[in-house]
Amino acid sequence: MTHTTTEPAALSPAPSASVLDEHARGWRSKLWQAGLVLAVVFFASWYVDLLDFRTLANGVPAIATLLRESLPPDFTNVMDWMSPLLDTLAMSIAGTAIAVSASVPLAFLAARNTTPHPAVFYLTRTLLNGLRSVPELIMGIIFVAAVGFGALPGVLALGLHSIGMVGKFFAEAIEHVDEAPVEAADASGATRLQVLWHAVLPQVLPQFADVSIYRWEYNFRASTVMGMVGAGGIGFELMGSLRIMQYQEVSAILIVILLMVTMVDSLSGHLRKTFK
Amino acid sequence: MPSVHSLDMMLRIEDMGVTYPGNVLALRPTTVEFHKGEFTVLLGLSGAGKSTLLRSLNHLVQPTTGTVISAEFGTLKTSRTVRRHRCRTAMVFQHHQLIERHTALQNVLTGRLAYHSTWRSLFPLPRAELEYALRCLERVGLGEKALSRVDQLSGGQQQRVGIARALAQQPSMILADEPVASLDPATSERVLTLLRDICREDGITAVISLHQLEYARRFADRIIGLANARIVFDAEPAKLEQHHLDEIYHSASVAVSDPGKTAAQTSHPQPSNHPTKQLEIAQ
The missing domain is CATH 1.20.5 (Single alpha-helices involved in coiled-coils or other helix-helix interfaces)
Structure with a gap:
């Protein structure tokens, strides 16, 4: 030079x-x-x-x-599908709620910068990996065996499986937090928990909201399948029609599901934009 | 409690030294006392040790050796003493360190956290606290910006929010780490004047690190000059002479021949034209 x-x-x-x-x-x-x-x-x-x-x-x-x-689609029983559709919608919301409320505390334990101890970090990360690697359909089968048919096993399966992904993404958001305000809160004499609550959480809330809404959208799609193992919702109707080979009805149900998924997608896209 | 200290002692460090990981000597064992109501400026180049000294005063940097003794709380030993000391010792940062997407008021309120139990602070603080925070903002001239998001304020305004947050702590002492280093000259003057006036009115002890000699001369009651990780000057501004300045500002070149590894030569290389510019102002 x-x-x-x-x-x-x-x-x-x-x-x-x-x-x-x-x-x-x-x-x-x-x-x-x-x-x-x-x-x-x-x-x-x-x-x-x-x-x-x-x-x-x-x-x-x-x-x-x-x-x-399967053509033309047979919509004669469409009114009978409204209640299962509502079940599916409720399942996806309740399942996501379970996932989010469990993921917030777990994420603080599973983030390198907020975990109380490296052992806790590895333990929670392993737990999250475990939950993520068991498919929700398998969890659905287990919960149907445990609590019987209906929407409840579906909710539990969706919720538990979702923790694996939501918790991991929350933890990653926490790890990318701006440390400057955190140090400022430390310097003001705040306790560890006050720092997490008032300096870390406000920074990650938009990402938390984003991940949660995206997961709700995913859970709605996943919950249409949950009915196949007897865990309630529109999937249960779908399986019924498939079993008796009413393919015109099957195609009608698939169209209804497609409409709902499109609606949920655009709603979630809208919500995520407002949280940015 | 330790041996000798004057009546108006606020904070005293005894044989306190800091060595960062990798054996980087940031501050040689130093003993110094800060007095009530005094506006002290730590003067020196980047890496001279002034940030380290300042940040160890509230244990944001953990001293490797020696102790920090507060007149109010005694030796900073337990995490509880450190927290209580930090509650009364507010800090102002170079890059303000605010939560950008929060409003000015919300940011100032974080200065009140240490006055509440962890459980209480999970819920919105009482109205009286909000009023106090708002008064702090009004005091720095930002009452009308209380509900603006911090990322929509200018650099000078953000730093004033930082000062309001410090005030919200009802501090007996303010530590400011290069509070005007990222501001333009006009804004720097306004921010430093504000800081000094508030400290005078409230009798707050202030320790401020600066690298601009001109500001140090104008605002300080006392200047502590640092070079090569140790104090090389400690007196009122009038006593600061050319050979002191040579020592403070030419330390970078001295440090090269110094066998002891200092932070000055390892972590923050200083642009060579910088000290010269500062000296021109002095002459």
């Missing part, structure tokens, strides 16, 4: 050639990487018979038949 010459541009051909060589090498190595990814994708597809076009072709008529049988 300090070395300066009077000649403005002393370009020698050798270094520029080596730069271009380097550039070409970079390009070749990228090509190699792309080829490798492609090979892995190809192998995986072959392994699951995706490349077995004859079987695929044989399946097309069956799907066509199924589609023909």
Whole structure:
């Protein structure tokens, strides 16, 4: 940097050639990487018979038949689905509420900067990972066995499974908090809990709201499936129609679900924007 | 309680030294006393140790050796004593350290936290507390901005909210860490004047770190000059002479030949034109 010459541009051909060589090498190595990814994708597809076009072709008529049988959608029982739809909506809200209220305290234990002890940190992180890795459908089956059919096992399953993701995201929001106001609160002689409540929580509330609303949206979609294992809601109706092969009714229910999901999505998008 | 201290002693540090992880010497063992109502300026380059000294006065930086003794609460030993000391020793920061998306009033209210139990502070504070916080804002001339979000205020206004938050603590002492370093000259003057006037009116002891000599001369009752992690000058501004300034502001070049590793040369390299500029003002 300090070395300066009077000649403005002393370009020698050798270094520029080596730069271009380097550039070409970079390009070749990228090509190699792309080829490798492609090979892995190809192998995986072959392994699951995706490349077995004859079987695929044989399946097309069956799907066509199924589609023909589901048309036109049969909405005669639409009024009977309103109550299960309401169940599904209530399940998603109650499940999310369980998840959020359990996640707030857990997140403070699972965030590096607020955890009381590294052991607590690892313990809560493991708990969150565990909850996240058991699918809600499996939890639904367990809770149906425990408390019987209906919306309640669905709520419990959605709530418990959601803690895994909501708690992790809350904890991450806490870890990214601006430490400056936290130090200021410390310097004013506030207790640890006062600092968390008055300097950390206000900063993460928008993210908490964002994650919660997104999770509610997800839970609504998930709760339509929960009915399949007997955990109440519109999924229960869907399974019923599928079992008796009323495909016209099945397609009608799917359309109703699609409408509801679209409504919930746009509402949640709207809510998340207001919390920004 | 320790041996000798004058009647109006507010805070005393005894053989207090700070070494940061990585064996970075930030402050050599130092003994110094701060007196009631005194407006003390810590003067020095970045990395000279003034921030470390200031922040150890309320144990925001944990001293490696020695002790901090408060006239009110004694030696800062237990976390309880430290909290009570911090409650009466308010702090003003360079980057104000407010919660940006809260209103000015909400931020000032955090200065009242230490006066309430943890449980009580989970709920909205009583109206009298809100009124007090609002009076603090009015005192720094921001009564009308009470309900504005802090991120919508100017830098000078934000720092005044920081001062109002400090006032809300009803402090006997204010520590200000480079309170005007990120403000323009006109705003800096206004903020420092405000700070000094309030401290005078309320008899608050102030310890302020600054790197601008001009401000130190104008506002301080007492200047403590730091260089190479130790105090090199401690007297009223009138006694500050050129050779003191040379020592305070040329420490960076001295430090290179110093075998003892100091924070001055490791953590905060100072632009070389900076001290020269300050000296021109002095002459």
